[in-house]
Amino acid sequence: MIAATPDALYTADYVLTQNASRDVICQGALAVAGDSILCIGHTDMLVALYPDVRRVDLGRAVIMPGLINAHTHISMSLLRGFSDDKALRDWLEKDIFPQEAKLTPELVELGALFSLAEMIRTGTTAFYDMYMFEDRVYHATDQLGLRAVLGESTTKFFPTLVAPNKDAYFDLVRRYGKEWADHPRIRQAVVPHAPYTTTSELLRECRDLADETGSLFGMHLAETPWETEQCIAEHGLRPVAYCAKLGLLRPDATFFHLVDVNEQDRRMLADGHCAGVHNAASNMKLASGVCPVSALRRAGVPMGLGTDGPASNNAQNMLREMYVASLLQKIHTLTPTAAPAQEILDLATLGGAAALHAPYIGSLEPGMKADFIALDLSFPNMQPVHHIVSQVVYAATGAEVCLSVVDGRELYRDGKFRTCDYSALLEEMQKALAWTRHS
Ligand SMILES: [Zn+2]
Structure with a gap:
């Protein structure tokens, strides 16, 4: 009322x-x-x-x-600048995954608070996040006052950092779902990492878990041509068709990246009433390819814009992301009229609302x-x-x-954070630097 x-x-x-x-x-x-x-x-x-x-x-x-960052891993601010200038698989498997294996819940919360401060400071008011120890991201988001869809992510590589086996992971998601069920600004998603880090069985069960807990469903999808090759070799299908076969293309689903999607893939995503997210800077930095964002929209797939995590961007700044996203489409298609300013602003606002399944923003x-x-x-x-x-x-x-x-609550005004002590946060981050040292 x-x-x-x-x-x-x-x-x-x-x-x-x-x-x-x-x-x-x-x-x-x-x-x-x-x-x-x-x-x-x-x-x-x-x-x-x-x-x-x-x-x-x-x-x-x-x-x-307020701008909407429709795909990120905010706690990865801890790894901003830790490993740059590498291909996605090398970057993930040689640098990021080993370092993440040493994460603690406290570090995840500190990383989240830092990115939340950056987002508030650069005009983002809502975001869609997936990571580990996500309960700490829930707490940080609740404390600083942003709006979010949050999900504890998983792979098939059990024991993971947060769960000894699949059932323990599912129980964790159920517990978060209950704990945060009535929050006015936070909604839960079930978010398996990607087709190439999961099994068909795990993905089907994650989908069932989303239905059981009333959660949204999100996943990285079709991020690189390598993923497509691997999916065809293992399952005989391109990634989007593989997801369709598993029953994952549903109206509450949001798929991140969608770089390597052909016309048939785009039509399947539209038929499933799924949303997508374009991650321009991350795709450029990891040289993954270029998401055909305008073609996806024309096919009828609502598209948001996201930064991806601070380790592959390296900012959580949606104003910068909009600029990059527009220029990327222009140079990629050699068409100066591609991705005009209004279309890009639509991605970061109305498209973001669709990707978060939040029509009220x-x-x-x-x-x-x-x-x-x-x-x-x-x-x-x-x-x-x-x-x-x-x-x-x-x-x-x-x-x-x-x-x-x-x-209606002011989180930042005229140089001052209203919901966090940024100086104290800065001190904490200096102490946490030791975690990233290689020794
Ligand atoms: Zn991502």
């Missing part, structure tokens, strides 16, 4: 709504009531309507929907959740403003973010 009177009125030079007609309101205002948006309009009109409501005037700024409209950010347009790189969407996608760096709000 939305209250009739707002708690606060946020005003700025621009309000970028991302509504169905992509309205941009000059001298606009956003009225927030509780955790939702009450109304949007011209500042003069809303100030006249609510003269006594607390006003936060952001002046030369743009208010816009992604645009600023009455009744939607009050998840929004503001960018300060007085930065030299943000002037002059010919087209505000162009400015956000091509010119912004993340440093311009001056406000991040989730569920």
Whole structure:
């Protein structure tokens, strides 16, 4: 139920709504009531309507929907810069997996807190995460106030760090599901790692577990041509067809990367009403290939945008990701009109909402959740403003973010984190550095 009177009125030079007609309101205002948006309009009109409501005037700024990071592993901030410039399999098997084998729940939580701070600081208000010791990510996310879909990931290589066998893993997922069932901002997903690190039986059982626990389902899929070759050799099918055979292509499923997908794969994903996520920078850095993101959208697959983990990106900054994603499609197709700014902004907002299966975020409209950010347009790189969407996608760096709000609660404003002691966090990270030393 939305209250009739707002708690606060946020005003700025621009309000970028991302509504169905992509309205941009000059001298606009956003009225927030509780955790939702009450109304949007011209500042003069809303100030006249609510003269006594607390006003936060952001002046030369743009208010816009919070960005949605639709695929990441936030705790991997611990491994940012630890291993770079390698191919995916070498990177994973020689550097990342051995280092992750030494993780502790405390380290996972510290890594998560760091990425959450980075996301708040650069305008991300919601994300889809999969990792190990994910209960620590639940706690960190609850504490810092973001919105998320979270999943304890697994492979077939039992004993894993968190579970001695498959049944113990399933019990863990059931336990998290119960513990966090009624959380207003966090939803659970069952997230096996990828086809090449699991078995058909494990994937079928993970799918059943998602149904049993009322969770979403997510997985890395078709990330590299190598994965396709391996899947054909082992199962006689391309990765998407293999998932279709296992009954994994369902409306609550989100598949990450989708680099090596042909026309038939795209049609199968669309027929299954699945969502996908494009990870431009990670795919470029690991030289995995280029996701045909526009072709997937044309086929009818809702696509979000994600950074992937900080070890393969190396940022959790969706403003930077949008810029990279647009340029990647242009150079890959040698078409300057490919992936225009508005399409890319759609990926990071409305597409992200589809990938998180959260239709109540992604645009600023009455009744939607009050998840929004503001960018300060007085930065030299943000002037002059010919087209505000162009400015956000091509010119912004993340440093311009001056406000991040989730569920009507301010998480960051004017240089200050409202939900975390960042100085203390910084100290903790210095102590944790010893963990990554090779000795
Ligand atoms: Zn990933």
